């Protein structure tokens with residue numbers, strides 16, 4: 001990269017996802033000279049989350065991250081993204097409130113021991129997120145102080161007394177400040193930086209492991225209509241907390257690709273695309289001394305499911321067979337939305353540790369007492385779904401090097417990651 005004259009401060013932003021967007025949006029048109037180094041080859045092959053986000057954005061004080069992002073900033077973030085949609089697309093954004101105090105579901109879940117999670121949400125849709133990102137890129141590019149460098153995968157970061165040097169395979173650049181915003185997909189860079197500067201790691205001990213559940217829309221029509229996204233948590237008898245996550249009415253189950261294994265996920269387009277609803281049921285697994293490798297634990301279980309499935313596939317089982325711990329040989333009335341090439345019919349009990357499968361069973365059975373039909377025998381379970389959390393980073397350690405968004409371990413949603421970026425951006429105005 002060619003050396004450029006510093007105007008005020010020369011800031012390197014690594015990654016162009018939600019957190020970077022939040023950070024840059026605070027500094028457009030200022031005297032700071034901002035260089036965005038994004039590994040995707042251009043904006044069209046780039047995507048918020050690096051993989052595939054469902055485009056559901058929330059305002060909530062109880063989910064999305066472990067930082068305090070004021071609700072006014074969260075609302076501002078939502079408005080910012082919605083504003084980037086075409087007039088026509090704005091009309092198709094679904095919105096609603098999960099578990100407001102008038103909801104009859106709130107009481108029904110509460111009575112069975114669940115904690116209903118309150119949020120306001122907007123569903124933009126996977127299909128629309130690409131154009132939102134492109135529009136943001138075009139708007140940012142119009143400001144003279146923002147420079148984009150696509151195809152720039154950063155491999156190394158060195159902190160000096162007066163600045164920070166970043167390196168990729170064919171470039172080197174130095175900055176007064178560097179903001180790392182590489183999300184979860186940038187974990188190899190984070191691993192390298194935290195190995196070099198272990199003092200910035202505050203903690204790491206959690207991984208969420210579970211399944212993707214799929215059932216016909218008509219069984220959950222009422223709750224989908226009332227709140228679209230229902231999030232509930234339950235402290236089960238094993239001591240583990242189990243939760244629903246990422247509900248996709250008329251959605252599809254998809255594979256999530258990692259370098260050495262695949263897991264399962266789900267999404268839905270803005271206009272719906274199937275007759276099934278899918279959502280994750282996840283068990284939060286926390287470790288204590290001497291174990292320090294929750295990512296290794298989740299990866300190992302994911303790989304085990306792939307080994308049993310004979311390749312880069314997940315295991316699919318009916319709920320009835322899961323309960324009887326026997327391999328599924330044929331499916332019933334529910335047709336999987338994941339293509340045949342992505343799964344093998346099998347037995348999830350061979351993959352999940354007993355403490356997790358017992359926790360999931362208790363959760364599903366209790367859920368069915370609130371939503372009849374949840375535990376029907378031919379409903380589908382895909383294994384495994386895993387949510388990895390990055391190490392929590394202590395941002396106070398270096399003045400010139402900051403981590404925002406999911407790679408900092410403090411956020412896990414578009415709203416919180418963007419808000420985190422904004423809060424940091426404001427400190428540099």
Ligand SMILES: Cc1cc2nc3c(=O)[nH]c(=O)nc-3n(C[C@H](O)[C@H](O)[C@H](O)COP(=O)(O)OP(=O)(O)OC[C@H]3O[C@@H](n4cnc5c(N)ncnc54)[C@H](O)[C@@H]3O)c2cc1C
Pocket residue numbers: 014015016017018019020037038039040046047048049050051052053054055056057058152153154155181182183184185186187189256265404405406407411412413414415417418
């Ligand atoms: C399948 C899926 C669905 C999701 N659905 C939702 C949803 O519906 N709603 C929601 O709120 N959240 C959702 N999330 C979570 C949400 O996408 C993230 O919390 C959010 O995008 C985090 O923002 P970020 O900026 O930290 O990272 P990202 O948005 O992931 O951005 C990181 C960027 O850094 C780039 N990068 C990575 N490594 C490097 C490197 N070494 N050098 C240069 N660039 C690099 C990546 O290409 C990427 O563009 C989903 C996540 C996944 C995986």
